[in-house]
Amino acid sequence: MSRFPLLSAIRPLLDRRLWTLVLSILLASGAQAETKTESDAPEFVRVKKNASERPVALQTAIAHYASKDGALKIDLVGAVHIGEDSYYQELNKRFKGYDAVMYELVAPEGTRVPKGHKGTGSPVSGLQNGMKDMLELEFQLEKVDYSPDNFVHADMSPEEFAKDMEARGDGLLHMFARAMGQGLVQQSKGDTSDAAIMMALFSSNRAMKLRRVFASQISDMDNAMKAIEGENGSTIISQRNAKAFEVMGKSIKDGKKNIAVFYGAGHLEDMHDRLKKDFGMELKSVEYLDAWKLE
Template sequence: MKTLRFLSLLVAVTAAVSALSAETKPASASPAPLSGLVEKEATDFLRFVENDEGESLQTAIVTYVSPAGVKVDLVGAVHIADKAYFDALNAQFKTYEAVLYELVGRPIELREDLKPGDGSEKLQWLGQVQETLRKTLKLESQLRGIDYKAKNFVHADMSVEGFFESQEQKKETFISLWLKAIQAQASLDRNRPQPSMVELLMIMRQEDPSMDLKRLVGQEFDSMEKLIMGMESNGGTSIIGERNRFALEVLDKEIKAGKKRLAIFYGAAHLPDMEKRLLAQDYKLQKIEWVKAWDLPWEE
């Protein structure tokens, strides 16, 4: 097993489950829309970009239009990121009539504390993993950065009880998800070689390894969507497919209530499947914008 294979599998499984605990100044530059209409190929909702100024992990805001003229944005999330990223999203969210958000458990207004999985002991490990990554990479967390108490925020996720019931019906466990991730990774065509153990040890010996570690982890996130879609094969998962189905049911209710401009704010790993569901309802992809989640400038 290559040096970072374990990391990429952990990223995939953790990212798939991360909305259970999703833990935020506008960005220096507003998202830049791509010119023209986008082809009907599977949309990329997460990318790792390298240019002369440095590198960055970016998430997409993708706009779709229904036959009735309703506009829905799929807003990809990375649950640990730069503070500027969450601030930019907070500003963006003010432009919608409704923002449908993921968070397994009760709606925010019914909670005293924002805890992973609404305080479920079975899900506390996830919060611990995210917090370890956040501290190691020196990033901010989503629950502290996003204004979930905004008046236009609408809870669009399963209850803890409903989630575990769905998992029981599918006989879905962390181990089964891990095995699916291994199978999905085996079929991936990687466009970057994974670093060697020597390279990783050299990074860890640095006084502050956070920047170089973010570059490594960011590159693994870049392949996460394909991993997740591989995990969704053969009946799908409760973590992605069933929660997406639930979110789109909430979307339909909001549209029937008269809303015409909405956003669905879910982890980027959810959005390829969610896009398929929208396209199946005759929504048309209109435009893509990108936001920097991790800004990694070259050192002078």
């Protein structure tokens, strides 16, 4: 057994090419396929800095949209899957005010998440829990209360997910290959994140130093997700978004007028474009919540 169990546990993350893919999925921050036109979407995840340009918080957006007649209101609520307890408690308070909250989770149709759920047992869920412990944060599924009646499962089932990936010729190996190419580009530019991670690991303030390093990667996630998505989108982002909006459309037909779409921040640029194009919605305002403290 290794003399340095923490280092052994996160060793795979120190490969820049794998790290790019893992962080994109864990934090769900990113962009759309390269074939899409330039979007006018706001930043759905950002690093807030003080007057001295020192990072103080990783933030996610709540973007407020309305139909032209004001009868329908839809909020895109960005999420990171690990965050501060205070962040999730604030979200819980806000969700009480919606007619319906569309939430993501690849699970059988109509799944209800029990309060305090510990995760799905999947490899991604395991990685998220590992990141939670490493960064001394909380896991979304444990802290968000999905039990209220206004929560609506709006995601693919595992069978739909697998079928779509197969039909598209998609898969983790393909995404790893695209991410590896992006990682090599970053290495050629002299990226120093690997060294920063190593220094943070052996710091006396390890969790906070790692948070700062990981948060700084957000500015590179656009290119990372473009590589992972490929030229025709992907099951992970564009196809799940289509499913979420199909479910949302049913809620609108059922008379819901004030709706939240609670999805990973990387899904929301595409959702912004769909709201404008397919639903005739207009962006009215954007606010930000602190998901991670960085000082």
